[in-house]
Amino acid sequence: MRPDFRRFKSVVVRAGLVAAFLISFLNGDASADKKDLIQIAVLLDTSNSMDGLIGQAKSQLWKIVNELAIARRNGKSPDIEVALYEYGNNGLSARDGFIRRVLPLTGDLDSVSEKLFSLTTYGGDEYCGTVIGSAVKELAWSRDKGTYKAIFIAGNEPFTQGSVNYEKACKNAIENGIIVNTIFCGNHAEGISTKWKDGADLADGKYINIDQDQQIAYIEAPQDKEIASLGAELNRTYLAYGAAGRASKEKQAKQDMNAASVSEESIVQRSVAKASAHYKNTAWDVADAYEGGNIDLEKIKDEDLPDEMKGLKGGERKRYVDKIIKKRSDIQKKINTLNEDRRKYVEKEMKKQSKNNTLDAAIINAVRDQAGKKNYKFR
Numbered sequence: 001m002r003p004d005f006r007r008f009k010s011v012v013v014r015a016g017l018v019a020a021f022l023i024s025f026l027n028g029d030a031s032a033d034k035k036d037l038i039q040i041a042v043l044l045d046t047s048n049s050m051d052g053l054i055g056q057a058k059s060q061l062w063k064i065v066n067e068l069a070i071a072r073r074n075g076k077s078p079d080i081e082v083a084l085y086e087y088g089n090n091g092l093s094a095r096d097g098f099i100r101r102v103l104p105l106t107g108d109l110d111s112v113s114e115k116l117f118s119l120t121t122y123g124g125d126e127y128c129g130t131v132i133g134s135a136v137k138e139l140a141w142s143r144d145k146g147t148y149k150a151i152f153i154a155g156n157e158p159f160t161q162g163s164v165n166y167e168k169a170c171k172n173a174i175e176n177g178i179i180v181n182t183i184f185c186g187n188h189a190e191g192i193s194t195k196w197k198d199g200a201d202l203a204d205g206k207y208i209n210i211d212q213d214q215q216i217a218y219i220e221a222p223q224d225k226e227i228a229s230l231g232a233e234l235n236r237t238y239l240a241y242g243a244a245g246r247a248s249k250e251k252q253a254k255q256d257m258n259a260a261s262v263s264e265e266s267i268v269q270r271s272v273a274k275a276s277a278h279y280k281n282t283a284w285d286v287a288d289a290y291e292g293g294n295i296d297l298e299k300i301k302d303e304d305l306p307d308e309m310k311g312l313k314g315g316e317r318k319r320y321v322d323k324i325i326k327k328r329s330d331i332q333k334k335i336n337t338l339n340e341d342r343r344k345y346v347e348k349e350m351k352k353q354s355k356n357n358t359l360d361a362a363i364i365n366a367v368r369d370q371a372g373k374k375n376y377k378f379r
Contacts, residue, residue, distance in 0.1 A: 228271055
């Protein structure tokens, strides 16, 4: 074989390998750097009778988030995205079937809390098939077969209402790899007779009935006060930058207040959530943005810096941010250590009580079972 032909053949082979890699990457097959993902859409009935349901959702949001945060697959933590819909509220557009996408799939947990606390109840025409169909169609669901994708729909009227057939909507969901879990607020047998169980069965989901008016049992743990205090201290490590930074930092503080307003447990759970790897604010916090490679500290205009950093130049900025990152990390480690002991204490005390028949328990039990089938472990 002539030398020039061997060189040509070698180039062709290398080009073919590169092309194969690019095709594989574009088709979603390059898994080396692929991040695992959990996507959940929560569809809440906001008709007049559902004040208790909305109250449970508000008080238990951070407990549910923290359950997702401990999920691991192959030793790695997945990204988490949550979407929120409301339906059955006559204050919404009749043309849209009395439904509203409150929030698309997002990892911005403060926004999830903000939108959840903005919900109010009114009226009541509950079209389950319509809201499920909209969630399947409108949301940016992952195409990766390894992603855990689930809808949780909660309400108390017949599942059959509305112009969109619930059977078709649920079948379309599972054909797209999206599990539909149905949570009926009322008697177990009534939920079956009104087709809530049928909806779940059609989409490989779980049918669960809950008491939306049940008071959430708060088990006070010895670690709670210190965790809440550290959570407040954690907020002081966030440095808002840019035009929208101040508003976002105010939103963070507001969600602390919202959590504290519903229960003592809620502010503890929120503090734990802020100590997890899932609570990132790269769009407005200097430290998160710097660690994520989103900003160049030397190029930020002085007027866009937080007050604590105004006047700092070059290396001074980096040293200051490194100090803040270290302080935040230390606080988060303390919270996580305390929470490990807290979980053990609460689990032990829970065994002494009757079964929890509430929204958070319904979602957590379903997630553990279904995500477990996709090789997620919950420590």
